[in-house]
Amino acid sequence: MYKATIIIKRRKSILDPQGKAVEQGSKLLKIDDISEVRIGKFIELNIDTSSREKANEELDKLCNKLLANLNIEDYSFTLEEIK
Amino acid sequence: MKPKFGVVVFPGSNCDHDAYYVTKKILDCETEFLWHKDTDLKNCDVIILPGGFSYGDYLRTGAIARFSPIMESVINFANKGGTVLGICNGFQILTEANLLPGTLIKNSSTKFICKDIFVKVANHETVLTKNVSKNILEIPIAHGDGNYFIDEKGLHSLKENNQIIFQYCSDNGEISDKYNPNGSAENIAGIMNKSGNVFGMMPHPERCSDSTLMKSDGFLLFNTLIQNIIK
Numbered sequence: 001m002y003k004a005t006i007i008i009k010r011r012k013s014i015l016d017p018q019g020k021a022v023e024q025g026s027k028l029l030k031i032d033d034i035s036e037v038r039i040g041k042f043i044e045l046n047i048d049t050s051s052r053e054k055a056n057e058e059l060d061k062l063c064n065k066l067l068a069n070l071n072i073e074d075y076s077f078t079l080e081e082i083k
Numbered sequence: 084m085k086p087k088f089g090v091v092v093f094p095g096s097n098c099d100h101d102a103y104y105v106t107k108k109i110l111d112c113e114t115e116f117l118w119h120k121d122t123d124l125k126n127c128d129v130i131i132l133p134g135g136f137s138y139g140d141y142l143r144t145g146a147i148a149r150f151s152p153i154m155e156s157v158i159n160f161a162n163k164g165g166t167v168l169g170i171c172n173g174f175q176i177l178t179e180a181n182l183l184p185g186t187l188i189k190n191s192s193t194k195f196i197c198k199d200i201f202v203k204v205a206n207h208e209t210v211l212t213k214n215v216s217k218n219i220l221e222i223p224i225a226h227g228d229g230n231y232f233i234d235e236k237g238l239h240s241l242k243e244n245n246q247i248i249f250q251y252c253s254d255n256g257e258i259s260d261k262y263n264p265n266g267s268a269e270n271i272a273g274i275m276n277k278s279g280n281v282f283g284m285m286p287h288p289e290r291c292s293d294s295t296l297m298k299s300d301g302f303l304l305f306n307t308l309i310q311n312i313i314k
Contacts, residue, residue: 014232015266017193041142066150069143069179071186072232 001048002055006067006077008041014072043067046082055079086166086312088114089127091157091173093148098134098170098289105292106131110305119151128312129166130157132173134225134287144187144228145175154180166210166312167281171226174273174283183276183283184241185233187226191266195227199298200264202249202272202286203256209248209275210311211282211304219256220249220300222286224264224272229285231267231274238268249273249284 010016019037026034049055059077068075088106092099099116107114115125119137124130137148148154154176161167161182169177177183190196202220204212233241241247249272252258263270265285273284288301 014188015191015230017189017191017230017266021193066146067142069146069186071234072188 001046001082002052002079003082004045004047004055004059004077004079006041006043006045006059006063006075008043008063008068008073008075010038010040010073012038040073041067047079052079052081084313085110085112085309086128087126088112089117089124089130090114091117091119091130091132091153093119093135093137093151095137095139096133096135096172098172098287101287101289102131102133102170105289105301105305109292109302110309112309117153119148119153122152122156124153124156124160129168129308130160132157132167132169132176133289134171134173137172137176140172140228143179144172145177145179148172148176149179158182161276161281164278164280166308168211168308169281169283170287170289171224171229171285174285175228177281177283182281183274184237185231185268185274187228187285188230188232189228190226190230190264195225196229196264197223197225198264199223199291200272200286201252201254201256201262203252203258205247205250206245206275208245209279209282211275211308212248214307214310215303217300217303219252219254220303221254221291221298222288222300223290224286225290226265226285229265229267231265231271231285233268241271241274244277246274246277247271248275248282249286
């Protein structure tokens with residue numbers, strides 16, 4: 001069994017209105033040194049496969065087809081073996 | 084003979100009954116609701132993916148609806164040349180299903196926008212616009228994620244193949260940033276696929292198709308559709 005940690009980031013070239021809104025919010029807090037805020041997604045899941053390779057393969061499929069939209073996002077993940 | 088319409092119902096669809104009302108009561112066409120868990124398109128000639136918040140817009144708009152059992156049938160239907168119209172969330176689902184290019188992302192203002200806007204008919208040679216006498220239509224929008232994004236190459240291809248159907252504009256047809264409500268590339272409000280049988284649009288024609296509402300430009304689109312899709 002593996003625990004996967006998946007991060008989905010919006011591509012740098014794509015406008016991130018949520019990031020901009022957070023940046024503006026930080027100014028309301030009088031924190032003026034924040035910039036380049038980008039909002040992404042953080043996903044954790046367990047995957048029970050016979051091998052790490054199989055887990056990688058299934059997670060690639062999951063990210064490509066469902067979790068990320070490759071027109072606007074990139075994904076990465078790490079795997080940690082758990083009991 | 085008039086075409087038969089199918090209106091797909093996803094959990095979270097909220098314009099399904101509006102679409103049904105227009106095709107059944109206003110256009111007087113046979114119409115069926117199609118439940119997302121079913122796979123039978125019930126011999127419908129035109130499939131409408133209605134507006135709403137399918138699956139709560141979780142993950143991304145349209146991302147989960149795209150894997151509904153009914154969507155597999157809709158994708159096969161579209162690939163065989165069947166007519167599909169996605170309105171608002173329906174448009175988002177069609178891009179997630181790769182039946183239309185590009186992606187709808189958050190409005191550049193970050194706000195949900197609900198108001199009447201004007202769109203220019205950029206292509207009059209489609210089954211949805213062929214007999215529409217007006218160049219500028221007034222149709223409501225209601226969305227938080229209507230900002231149409233496509234990369235340079237994709238945009239070039241859309242233009243080259245005349246796939247842009249509607250563009251946000253002023254009441255006299257001026258297309259500029261000033262009249263772009265959500266930040267869409269090239270003010271795009273609606274597109275079609277290369278084959279001209281799959282349509283996606285953010286504005287809601289089904290909300291302005293009944294003359295008792297005083298605004299009925301949406302009717303022009305539905306009416307041309309039934310003239311051009313004959314059973």
